[in-house]
Amino acid sequence: MTSTLHHSHDSSCACCFALPPYLTEHLRRHARNRRVRESLARMHEDSQQQRIVRRAALSMRRRAPGATPEPKLDRRIYDCEKTTDLLKRLVRKEGGRRTQDAAISEAYDYSGMVFRFFETVYRRASIDNENLPLVSSAHYQEQEDVGYDNAFWTGRQMVYGDGDGVLFNRFTIARDVVGHELTHGVTQYEAALKYERQSGALNEHFSDVFGVLARQWADKDGDPKAADWTVGNKLFKPTRLRKMSLRNMKAPGTAYDDPELGRDPQPAHMKDYKELPNTDLGDWGGVHVNSGIPNHAFYRAAVSIGRPAWEVAGKIWYIALCDRLRDNANFAKCAYETISVARDFYDGATAHKVQTAWMEVGVLTAQQRLVA
Numbered sequence: 001m002t003s004t005l006h007h008s009h010d011s012s013c014a015c016c017f018a019l020p021p022y023l024t025e026h027l028r029r030h031a032r033n034r035r036v037r038e039s040l041a042r043m044h045e046d047s048q049q050q051r052i053v054r055r056a057a058l059s060m061r062r063r064a065p066g067a068t069p070e071p072k073l074d075r076r077i078y079d080c081e082k083t084t085d086l087l088k089r090l091v092r093k094e095g096g097r098r099t100q101d102a103a104i105s106e107a108y109d110y111s112g113m114v115f116r117f118f119e120t121v122y123r124r125a126s127i128d129n130e131n132l133p134l135v136s137s138a139h140y141q142e143q144e145d146v147g148y149d150n151a152f153w154t155g156r157q158m159v160y161g162d163g164d165g166v167l168f169n170r171f172t173i174a175r176d177v178v179g180h181e182l183t184h185g186v187t188q189y190e191a192a193l194k195y196e197r198q199s200g201a202l203n204e205h206f207s208d209v210f211g212v213l214a215r216q217w218a219d220k221d222g223d224p225k226a227a228d229w230t231v232g233n234k235l236f237k238p239t240r241l242r243k244m245s246l247r248n249m250k251a252p253g254t255a256y257d258d259p260e261l262g263r264d265p266q267p268a269h270m271k272d273y274k275e276l277p278n279t280d281l282g283d284w285g286g287v288h289v290n291s292g293i294p295n296h297a298f299y300r301a302a303v304s305i306g307r308p309a310w311e312v313a314g315k316i317w318y319i320a321l322c323d324r325l326r327d328n329a330n331f332a333k334c335a336y337e338t339i340s341v342a343r344d345f346y347d348g349a350t351a352h353k354v355q356t357a358w359m360e361v362g363v364l365t366a367q368q369r370l371v372a
């Protein structure tokens with residue numbers, strides 16, 4: 001561990017990496033393959049990726065009020081050609097010819113899928129609701145001989161590594177991870193939830209919700225009881241990890257359990273809430289850890305409501321994110337706002353189901369009920 005892991009945190013930086021620091025830290029010590037250990041050697045340190053994210057963060061702003069324009073998809077895919085130069089070569093523009101490169105095609109197709117999801121289901125015009133072009137850079141790499149093991153949203157655009165090829169596949173492969181990262185952009189323009197402690201865990205939570213919903217919507221996976229609630233289940237390469245994923249909204253804490261990866265640390269209930277330091281290595285107070293609690297509340301609300309999760313539960317959460325929550329919101333605030341949106345836009349029965357879900361994960365007690 002180096003001291004750079006503890007550099008002070010700029011909380012206006014809503015950067016997010018697909019692989020959280022506790023996972024890369026475990027792998028750095030326990031991965032059997034040298035290439036994997038090397039690939040992760042500098043992850044989450046003061047490396048090129050951090051400088052890119054900090055620079056982009058300076059240009060971040062909240063959405064301007066006003067009418068939504070007609071949604072118009074505008075994708076630009078760059079090939080870093082195994083460097084850290086995000087704009088090294090523009091290889092595909094909107095409507096441009098398909099290439100043989102799987103990562104480039106996936107970055108194009110899946111950013112399009114996420115755009116269509118937000119457009120069709122919530123009438124949103126891209127990340128900023130003002131038709132921000134969707135820029136993606138694939139084949140990002142920091143070390144000469146090994147693929148980069150992560151993906152991230154810089155505050156302006158998506159960046160994907162190729163993975164080490166041993167433990168991790170290329171990071172464009174998981175549609176819900178693409179949706180997760182792009183939703184960080186949506187959150188940045190809406191509630192702008194501070195990326196630390198409970199507000200940070202909510203930031204992570206909304207990315208998991210809409211990342212998973214975009215995939216469920218694209219797959220017409222509309223029965224919440226039977227739907228796939230995992231995040232990132234195609235990222236792991238070895239056969240023994242085929243059933244494992246990064247997170248599981250249906251059963252937080254069970255996504256993975258493996259000598260190399262460690263064990264999924266997510267709680268599903270407030271009694272298991274983890275107080276962690278507000279540092280990089282502490283996952284900024286456990287933003288990828290404690291998000292298991294609201295994630296599970298969302299799952300329970302969706303199952304209880306019974307419609308395709310993107311239709312009612314997703315709409316309630318989307319309105320709360322855009323119109324009701326501020327940057328310092330905590331779990332209880334999110335519970336109250338989703339319950340009141342359910343009451344305002346649907347009915348008392350729906351509000352009651354949302355409230356029950358938040359009570360089942362221990363965020364609200366019986367005394368804190370909003371609807372009878």
Ligand SMILES: [Zn+2]
Nearest residue numbers: 016017204207
């Ligand atoms: Zn994230």
